[in-house]
Amino acid sequence: MTTNQRPADTSAAGTAGDPPVVELDNVEIVYDRHFLAVQGVSMAVEEGDIVALLGPNGAGKSTILKMISGIGRSERGEVTRGRVYYHGEETTNADATTMVDRDVTHILEGRRVFEDLTVEENLRCGLYREGRRFQFDESDYQIAFDYFPQLEEILDLKAGYASGGQQQMLVVARALIHRPELLLLDEPSLGLAPKLVQDIFETLVEINREEGITMIVADQNAKRTLEVADYGYVMENGQVELHDPAEQLVEREEIKEFYLGTSNDDSRYTDVRHYKIRKRWT
Numbered sequence: 001m002t003t004n005q006r007p008a009d010t011s012a013a014g015t016a017g018d019p020p021v022v023e024l025d026n027v028e029i030v031y032d033r034h035f036l037a038v039q040g041v042s043m044a045v046e047e048g049d050i051v052a053l054l055g056p057n058g059a060g061k062s063t064i065l066k067m068i069s070g071i072g073r074s075e076r077g078e079v080t081r082g083r084v085y086y087h088g089e090e091t092t093n094a095d096a097t098t099m100v101d102r103d104v105t106h107i108l109e110g111r112r113v114f115e116d117l118t119v120e121e122n123l124r125c126g127l128y129r130e131g132r133r134f135q136f137d138e139s140d141y142q143i144a145f146d147y148f149p150q151l152e153e154i155l156d157l158k159a160g161y162a163s164g165g166q167q168q169m170l171v172v173a174r175a176l177i178h179r180p181e182l183l184l185l186d187e188p189s190l191g192l193a194p195k196l197v198q199d200i201f202e203t204l205v206e207i208n209r210e211e212g213i214t215m216i217v218a219d220q221n222a223k224r225t226l227e228v229a230d231y232g233y234v235m236e237n238g239q240v241e242l243h244d245p246a247e248q249l250v251e252r253e254e255i256k257e258f259y260l261g262t263s264n265d266d267s268r269y270t271d272v273r274h275y276k277i278r279k280r281w282t
Contacts, residue, residue: 019088020044021182021214022068027082029063029238031075037063038238041082045182045216045231050208052225052246053218054259055235061218062109063238065184068216069106070096086182105180109187111167115160119151122159122170126177143211144173147203165196172200176207182214183207189221197221201228222259226250234259 022045029038038060045051053061066072067079068086073095084092086102096106114122123144145152148169154162159170168188175183188204189197205228208215219225226232232249234242242254249255 018047019085021047021087022216023085023088024064024068025083025085027064027067027084028080029060029067029072029077030080031063031077033076033078036238037077038067041235041238041240043233043240043243045214047214048208048212049230050204050215050217050228052222052229052232052249053216053235054220054222054225054232056220058237059235060238061235062186064235065106065186065216065218067093068099068182069104069184070094070099071106071108100178103179103181104184105175105178105182106184107171107175107186107188109190111164111171111191113159113162113167113170115158117159118155119157119159119162119166119170120155123151123155123174123177126174140177143176143179147176147207148173164191165193165199168192168196168200172203172207176211180213182216185215185217185219187219188217189219189224197224201225204228222255226255 022043024041024043027038027041028036030036041060041064043051053064055061063072063077066075067077067084070091072078073093079092082092083090084094086094086099086104091099091102114125117125120141123141127140141152150166151169151173154166159167162170172185172188185204188200192200201224204215204217207213217225217229226246226249229246232242232244232246233240234249234255242249242252244252250260
């Protein structure tokens with residue numbers, strides 16, 4: 001990892017003052033030195049924002065989150081072109097330990113709980129970092145219970161026996177105990193009933209506003225994600241195809257047609273949609 005400071009006048013955000021929390025500058029990501037997963041991606045995430053990262057499976061959403069958090073390094077991913085910055089300091093190809101120490105927390109897809117540990121033991125894991133064990137105090141749980149009071153009622157339950165919704169609450173609560181500055185969430189709505197999806201996203205907004213935690217949310221539920229986001233990026237085949245403030249993005253005909261299903265039947269994008277669907281399966 002290098003620690004070069006990003007020149008202020010070259011920020012992708014193009015705004016004066018503090019640099020973005022996260023900035024990707026024309027990033028290319030390769031796995032195993034051969035597989036090109038992401039190419040030419042530039043984006044900026046401003047402090048205190050919720051940024052939506054949208055797109056179908058294989059678009060590159062998870063890859064970008066993993067390279068920001070450093071997890072991608074352990075999966076033989078590498079930024080081979082371009083630069084990644086965190087608060088204006090270059091963190092291209094930083095490892096996960098470095099980024100955790102800089103208060104970046106990544107919630108992976110699939111509700112990664114420790115199934116054989118109790119809910120309480122899972123929460124306590126939020127205080128561990130590689131090679132170090134922090135002094136534990138029960139007051140550390142309070143932030144988890146403030147947003148997910150249901151967890152306080154099942155502390156002794158093994159996490160593997162918790163419902164899908166409870167497990168999703170648990171992984172977010174465990175991340176909060178770490179007190180992150182940047183929270184990366186990969187498919188938080190996956191496999192949840194619509195009411196639970198609504199509850200989770202509403203809670204994420206509360207956390208963002210009350211705790212001041214910047215978030216990047218990668219999810220295929222475009223409607224819910226754009227409802228809570230400040231800004232959005234839409235990816236296809238490893239590239240950013242669209243980006244705009246969320247309230248403008250939802251009004252774009254492409255988004256209505258491909259992601260929200262709310263466009264007019266005579267939309268000029270209908271034929272394009274069917275072509276793209278055919279192309280993915282042929």
